[in-house]
């Protein structure tokens with residue numbers, strides 16, 4: 001097989017042929033398990049027995065070429081584990097398992113011990129409007145925003161929530177006019193975070209209801225607009241789009257951290273939401289916080305959480321305080337031996353995006369959003385937008401990108417969940433190295 005190659009065979013040709021050969025390997029890999037999870041994914045099935053010895057010999061040659069292609073694509077990721085061939089990679093959720101490695105490196109520094117007698121009371125600080133907010137967490141939230149420069153905290157009330165998800169609902173409750181003749185419309189510009197519509201409507205509140213894409217909103221009367229910046233799913237920096245005087249804004253800045261996007265200035269809005277889920281990667285702690293300008297709004301948000309869960313886990317708040325403290329410490333002690341959280345995370349995101357762009361370019365089946373580099377006040381240099389999700393558009397005649405990836409055993413979230421066409425798909429960039437590398441391997445080998 002190799003002897004048929006012309007002597008002038010360039011590296012580019014080598015890559016193209018290598019990728020083409022990968023397809024047969026991957027197709028075989030995908031269809032080789034009768035009882036595999038394909039039955040849950042509507043995949044076609046066939047068995048490895050359909051392939052003869054020649055095919056098996058080709059597999060080893062292909063494997064060799066595949067390694068070279070991956071190297072060219074700056075990936076060096078190929079998995080040799082046979083069990084990986086059939087493994088479904090779940091990149092549907094933005095589960096931030098990527099960060100586990102950093103926190104393992106931090107070792108005992110990030111450990112906290114909570115004796116049985118501690119955190120027993122419902123109350124944390126009865127002098128605070130948000131009476132269940134642990135003072136230690138409040139202190140570390142303010143410190144981290146000052147260290148990063150991504151939010152004004154002076155003159156703001158901090159309301160802690162069980163994730164920013166609870167704070168979104170608390171804000172809806174706090175901002176909805178209590179005696180309006182009909183529920184206030186909640187909007188966000190498409191493609192919007194897929195949970196917004198269902199979170200808004202699942203309790204069929206009489207106070208608020210999902211009003212759809214902010215770009216096409218033309219109803220009279222007040223509205224609440226969710227501004228997500230950088231945006232989930234597409235990573236773009238956003239501004240409000242309706243821009244009417246009767247609009248109320250909630251800024252969801254879950255991803256406004258320097259490892260995802262250049263920090264241009266401290267955010268300074270009426271209500272701004274943040275979460276440890278995306279900043280430090282501790283989604284399981286379920287801690288988010290709101291910076292709120294208006295005292296009455298802060299009181300109403302606090303009331304919602306009181307009625308909903310009578311506060312927020314103190315244990316989680318103390319753990320969150322510890323983690324935020326270490327992130328600030330690691331930033332301030334950057335020139336010492338300390339591993340800086342933001343440098344570390346930025347480098348990983350940068351590397352992952354490079355790999356993704358290289359494999360998308362190589363197979364020509366997907367396009368990705370492009371972002372200009374911008375000055376980041378935190379890093380004090382031009383940095384890139386490195387979103388937590390890849391917002392991929394399928395090209396050629398692939399109409400349903402989610403199903404197409406599903407055929408390659410990659411679970412993703414299709415465009416319809418974000419209010420746009422199924423040609424788009426959202427893929428998490430925050431999974432483990434193993435899953436991300438497998439994803440890149442499969443992407444690099446795809447063809448139609």
Ligand SMILES: Cc1ncc(COP(=O)(O)O)c(C=O)c1O
Pocket residue numbers: 094162163164165166193228232252254274275276277283286287288
């Ligand atoms: C834009 C945005 N807002 C809010 C959330 C919810 O985060 P939390 O885990 O803090 O509830 C997410 C989670 O993916 C998100 O992407």
